[in-house]
Amino acid sequence: MSLLFKNAKIISTENDCFKVLENAYLGVNGKFIDYIGTEKPAIEYSETVDMYNKLLMPGLVNGHTHTAMNLLKGIGSNLSLQDWLHLIWPIEDKMREQDLKTGMDMAILEMLAGGTVSFSDMYMAPWFTQQSVGQSGIKANMTRVVIGGDKDTDYLTYPNRLQSLAFHKDYDGAYEDRLHVDFSIHGEYTIADSVSLKWAEEIQKIGGRFHTHLSETKKEHMDCIERRGITPAAWLEKAGFFNLHSYAAHCVWVSEEDMQILKNKKVTVVHNPTSNMKLGSGFAQIPHMLKMGINVALGTDGSASNNNLNMFEEMHLASVIPNGFTCNPTLMTPSQVLKMATVNGALAQGRPDTGSLEVGKKADIIALNLDAPHMVPDHDTLALITYSAQASDVCMTMVDGRVLYKDGQFLTMDREKIFYEFRKSHEYLSSNC
Amino acid sequence: MSLLFKNAKIISTENDCFKVLENAYLGVNGKFIDYIGTEKPAIEYSETVDMYNKLLMPGLVNGHTHTAMNLLKGIGSNLSLQDWLHLIWPIEDKMREQDLKTGMDMAILEMLAGGTVSFSDMYMAPWFTQQSVGQSGIKANMTRVVIGGDKDTDYLTYPNRLQSLAFHKDYDGAYEDRLHVDFSIHGEYTIADSVSLKWAEEIQKIGGRFHTHLSETKKEHMDCIERRGITPAAWLEKAGFFNLHSYAAHCVWVSEEDMQILKNKKVTVVHNPTSNMKLGSGFAQIPHMLKMGINVALGTDGSASNNNLNMFEEMHLASVIPNGFTCNPTLMTPSQVLKMATVNGALAQGRPDTGSLEVGKKADIIALNLDAPHMVPDHDTLALITYSAQASDVCMTMVDGRVLYKDGQFLTMDREKIFYEFRKSHEYLSSNC
Numbered sequence: 118m119s120l121l122f123k124n125a126k127i128i129s130t131e132n133d134c135f136k137v138l139e140n141a142y143l144g145v146n147g148k149f150i151d152y153i154g155t156e157k158p159a160i161e162y163s164e165t166v167d168m169y170n171k172l173l174m175p176g177l178v179n180g181h182t183h184t185a186m187n188l189l190k191g192i193g194s195n196l197s198l199q200d201w202l203h204l205i206w207p208i209e210d211k212m213r214e215q216d217l218k219t220g221m222d223m224a225i226l227e228m229l230a231g232g233t234v235s236f237s238d239m240y241m242a243p244w245f246t247q248q249s250v251g252q253s254g255i256k257a258n259m260t261r262v263v264i265g266g267d268k269d270t271d272y273l274t275y276p277n278r279l280q281s282l283a284f285h286k287d288y289d290g291a292y293e294d295r296l297h298v299d300f301s302i303h304g305e306y307t308i309a310d311s312v313s314l315k316w317a318e319e320i321q322k323i324g325g326r327f328h329t330h331l332s333e334t335k336k337e338h339m340d341c342i343e344r345r346g347i348t349p350a351a352w353l354e355k356a357g358f359f360n361l362h363s364y365a366a367h368c369v370w371v372s373e374e375d376m377q378i379l380k381n382k383k384v385t386v387v388h389n390p391t392s393n394m395k396l397g398s399g400f401a402q403i404p405h406m407l408k409m410g411i412n413v414a415l416g417t418d419g420s421a422s423n424n425n426l427n428m429f430e431e432m433h434l435a436s437v438i439p440n441g442f443t444c445n446p447t448l449m450t451p452s453q454v455l456k457m458a459t460v461n462g463a464l465a466q467g468r469p470d471t472g473s474l475e476v477g478k479k480a481d482i483i484a485l486n487l488d489a490p491h492m493v494p495d496h497d498t499l500a501l502i503t504y505s506a507q508a509s510d511v512c513m514t515m516v517d518g519r520v521l522y523k524d525g526q527f528l529t530m531d532r533e534k535i536f537y538e539f540r541k542s543h544e545y546l547s548s549n550c
Numbered sequence: 551m552s553l554l555f556k557n558a559k560i561i562s563t564e565n566d567c568f569k570v571l572e573n574a575y576l577g578v579n580g581k582f583i584d585y586i587g588t589e590k591p592a593i594e595y596s597e598t599v600d601m602y603n604k605l606l607m608p609g610l611v612n613g614h615t616h617t618a619m620n621l622l623k624g625i626g627s628n629l630s631l632q633d634w635l636h637l638i639w640p641i642e643d644k645m646r647e648q649d650l651k652t653g654m655d656m657a658i659l660e661m662l663a664g665g666t667v668s669f670s671d672m673y674m675a676p677w678f679t680q681q682s683v684g685q686s687g688i689k690a691n692m693t694r695v696v697i698g699g700d701k702d703t704d705y706l707t708y709p710n711r712l713q714s715l716a717f718h719k720d721y722d723g724a725y726e727d728r729l730h731v732d733f734s735i736h737g738e739y740t741i742a743d744s745v746s747l748k749w750a751e752e753i754q755k756i757g758g759r760f761h762t763h764l765s766e767t768k769k770e771h772m773d774c775i776e777r778r779g780i781t782p783a784a785w786l787e788k789a790g791f792f793n794l795h796s797y798a799a800h801c802v803w804v805s806e807e808d809m810q811i812l813k814n815k816k817v818t819v820v821h822n823p824t825s826n827m828k829l830g831s832g833f834a835q836i837p838h839m840l841k842m843g844i845n846v847a848l849g850t851d852g853s854a855s856n857n858n859l860n861m862f863e864e865m866h867l868a869s870v871i872p873n874g875f876t877c878n879p880t881l882m883t884p885s886q887v888l889k890m891a892t893v894n895g896a897l898a899q900g901r902p903d904t905g906s907l908e909v910g911k912k913a914d915i916i917a918l919n920l921d922a923p924h925m926v927p928d929h930d931t932l933a934l935i936t937y938s939a940q941a942s943d944v945c946m947t948m949v950d951g952r953v954l955y956k957d958g959q960f961l962t963m964d965r966e967k968i969f970y971e972f973r974k975s976h977e978y979l980s981s982n983c
Contacts, residue, residue, distance in 0.1 A: 136704030394874030441827030490660035
């Protein structure tokens, strides 16, 4: 199966830089991009699609989320983080595997419709919810969050450990490598040393990727310094976690020395601007991190603290907030923000074969309609994407060369069934919590 | 002509508080709302529309914009304000009346599709662009911006003055009061005293409303103190401008004393969060102003510094930024933000008969689809609107009881013709600037 897009505006990548092509062609052969150019390719394709007044760009990578939490969207808005967690935790305890799966199904609908082709998820029961990744055709890095324990915990039989190991063994690389299974700890402050230190040792032996929360709030950061005499980043490094291919969400309160650790250990920072603003966590020093050469990706966090999974909103906030905080309008460029939302996230996921439109890369591509009133004129296409575009401008989402969403239709998922199951889960949780 | 909406979720207002009704009815008779309730009304309506899975809420009021600037969208992204103005001004000088009108037509398409029922515009040639307001059915407060001059300017023949006076005389209250004509100065720092002081005196005699920019940047605020020994707000008060019904855009750098002036003189502050962030102007102390009892409205500013006219994005930013800046997640409530985007803006426009869904008020109503993946579940309807919803969820926009937009269709405007004219204007400006 081969497919040629013609007449498209294309955000291609050459030598790590975006290049905008007009009236251009993009060829897809199987899972891969095999042609990009303004000349008609010499080879024949089995299908040709006219993309007049449409833009092809790399699909978005949501670098940090808790997808099934969209069942909890809107609960406890405007509470402090502590009050909110005490409201949320008892409800999470009631969530059954089927609720988590329907939550993830609904999240995948939202993500595909909004141009997300891959996401990094940290939550419960991924061995069950991974079915949604398999069925939908989306890509995901999933992890069974490792959390809790106390000084008397028996490490060897600790359920989070056993579940993580089994999930990794059974599913890493599943669905032709669309599913990556990563290791994790929720964060430095939510896990007992009796678990975490041995866990760091064990997963270093296995190898793979590591996902964590890091210095999201000032309290969490300062408490660690008070308790351990070092920062959370320094503790994670010392424990050995950062010897894996690591990505850390938030990093709002990391120190200059912490940033040096993140850079040296090649840890990706996943910026979650809406969540950091909404929960009052604060402003992450993203422009400074980018200047240092740290790989920065972009994420939505869970829908319970956002309250949606809209990567265009995150690009919007990531673009404007640093300027507002520092009174410097020249800090963030559309090119930097678009890389954060695409190729930087793909690198964090251990997917160097995607995140940009280049010949030889996987065909993880989205199309945007350019004929909406807010999308004209186009004086600067990258600025148009990061400042003006909406998730609703996405009219096609393709993963590994396969169209999963087009013009409001989901081609691999049963929208009505998912809404039905979601409503059942919502009713169950509403009457039991 | 009368119309009954049934089966709707409705954000009504009772005693200045929002109240969410489920499976409710809303009746429209002519221009007015004549029924809201969960019981079927006794009277008959000529038409009934089923709003199952849809939300009716007050239409949005864009409190500060320069609509025709969407022709300049994306020019000079990431320049400093001074560099950007020097790029923009020569292009603005080339804009013909027909370019300004097609810019406004396109802006109105975008606003209607995104749920805006009324906007406050400050720009050039409003006597020409007002046609778009007449044709489209939207509401607007427009002003011919008064700007410039020097110590030798002859006040009586100053064109901005003459144009403003004529525009006010000819059009204030036009189109059955959909068009309000306001007076203005661009700002304290962009007008000569030879014009401004006499202008303040003259418009106080005429009466009406007054629109200005105020303390948008630190430089503008501090320069005024250095030059005059008082702040811009104190100067505007002293000159007498605030004796009119006034609204002031931005107010990022106003002092505590300035806020007291704004409160005493009942000046509405129009918050423009995206523009203030993007241009690096800074963070306006909105929660503090609200606590003081200042009327705060919400605006997009022009598309050239935003880069769109999306009031849902502004609600999103207005909701989360104060929390992020102050590390306090309990500062802004969805109810406050929704009032800023609706009734507070209507008050600034001198339209006490709109901005909320109440019997006897004008039927300025929008409908949102509730069946998108990002709109479920609904644990808190006001939070759903301010945090989760998108402009693209708007499926109907009604002004004065007349449907202007429905399911992607514009009922009063010729979309194709406007795109055609817009492209011609874009090509003219591109080849002449």
